[in-house]
Amino acid sequence: MHMHLHPGPLPATPVRSVEYLLPSVPSGVGKARSLVRAELTGWGREDVIDDCLLIISELVTNAVRYGGSAYALRLEDREDRLYGEVFDPGDGEPRPCSPDVEALSGRGLQIVAAIADDWGVTAANGGKVVWFSVLAPA
Secondary structure, three states, X not given: OOOOOOOOOOOOOOOEEEEEEEEOOOHHHHHHHHHHHHHHHHOOOHHHHHHHHXXXXXXXXXXXXXXXXXXXXXXXXXXXXXXXXXXEOOOOOOOOOOOOOOOOOOOHHHHHHHHOOEEEEEEEOOEEEXXXXXXXXX
16 A cells, blocks of 8 residues: 655655554554564664654554554655654544543644654545654764
């Protein structure tokens, strides 16, 4: 599954990229984290692993909860940043909310916004993509 879903033109071709199609099941969040950790370690991008794992956890949790039966996870290692996206076929546009102080959930996109250098939502054919980028100079 290859999709051109970037929010706008990105510089040069990725140095490396990987894409996974995963089922929307609760255990998928841990699986996605394991895949991301392995890829980033293999790419020598240990400097961004913790931030990317947290972002991926939040985006995949939303895809599992609201997105349908499967989702696609894509990572690209570019010269100066790591770009990621999660595609799901669900309706609606995710938006940060302001949960009550006592709420146990609802802060995922606030966390993504606080950690990522840039992020957004792009409509895609048959669903949506939530994307992010993290500065990661080579």
